[in-house]
Amino acid sequence: MDGDGFEEAELDALEHVVRDTSAEPMKLSLPLVKHITNDFSGESLIGEGGFSKVYLGVLPSGSRIAVKRILSSHTMDERPFRREIDTTRKAAHKNIVRLIGYCSHTEETPIKCEGQRGYIYAEMRERLICIEYVPNGTLDTHITDESAMDVR
Numbered sequence: 001m002d003g004d005g006f007e008e009a010e011l012d013a014l015e016h017v018v019r020d021t022s023a024e025p026m027k028l029s030l031p032l033v034k035h036i037t038n039d040f041s042g043e044s045l046i047g048e049g050g051f052s053k054v055y056l057g058v059l060p061s062g063s064r065i066a067v068k069r070i071l072s073s074h075t076m077d078e079r080p081f082r083r084e085i086d087t088t089r090k091a092a093h094k095n096i097v098r099l100i101g102y103c104s105h106t107e108e109t110p111i112k113c114e115g116q117r118g119y120i121y122a123e124m125r126e127r128l129i130c131i132e133y134v135p136n137g138t139l140d141t142h143i144t145d146e147s148a149m150d151v152r
């Protein structure tokens with residue numbers, strides 16, 4: 001375990017999945033995703049959609065991936081998260097943005113309430129989808145520029 005709370009081997013495995021386009025998408029830990037997005041910093045934010053904020057993730061090799069962070073208002077319902085993973089996975093094709101990994105993390109955080117003796121527990125949910133990074137891409141259709149040019 002390194003200082004950021006994930007194994008170096010996990011980062012190596014992610015590098016491998018990014019490099020090898022035939023590799024299966026992998027499950028990722030929240031500490032690793034936080035590490036590559038600089039803790040979801042403002043500088044890493046590259047886009048926003050209807051149900052997610054999209055961050056740039058940078059690996060030690062310099063490889064880049066896009067990290068979709070599902071908005072907290074949408075994390076209680078697992079369906080959009082699963083649907084997006086399923087459709088991106090099934091759409092495996094050289095011209096279609098590739099699914100690289102995903103992270104599903106739920107944590108109970110104790111919160112002390114004034115006037116109460118005990119704690120209440122708030123559920124913090126993170127749902128993240130890591131996909132191939134497309135520079136200047138509009139990702140409405142998950143289609144890369146190359147295939148968009150083929151459509152006439």
Ligand SMILES: Nc1ncnc2c1ncn2[C@@H]1O[C@H](COP(=O)(O)OP(=O)(O)OP(=O)(O)O)[C@@H](O)[C@H]1O
Pocket residue numbers: 046047048049050051052053054066097131132133134135136137138139140
């Ligand atoms: N793979 C990617 N590479 C680079 N930028 C991306 C990528 N995916 C998304 N973005 C950026 O993030 C923005 C929002 O992405 P996207 O529309 O896929 O989000 P969403 O939450 O699924 O939204 P909606 O469901 O409303 O379409 C895009 O317009 C684009 O600027």
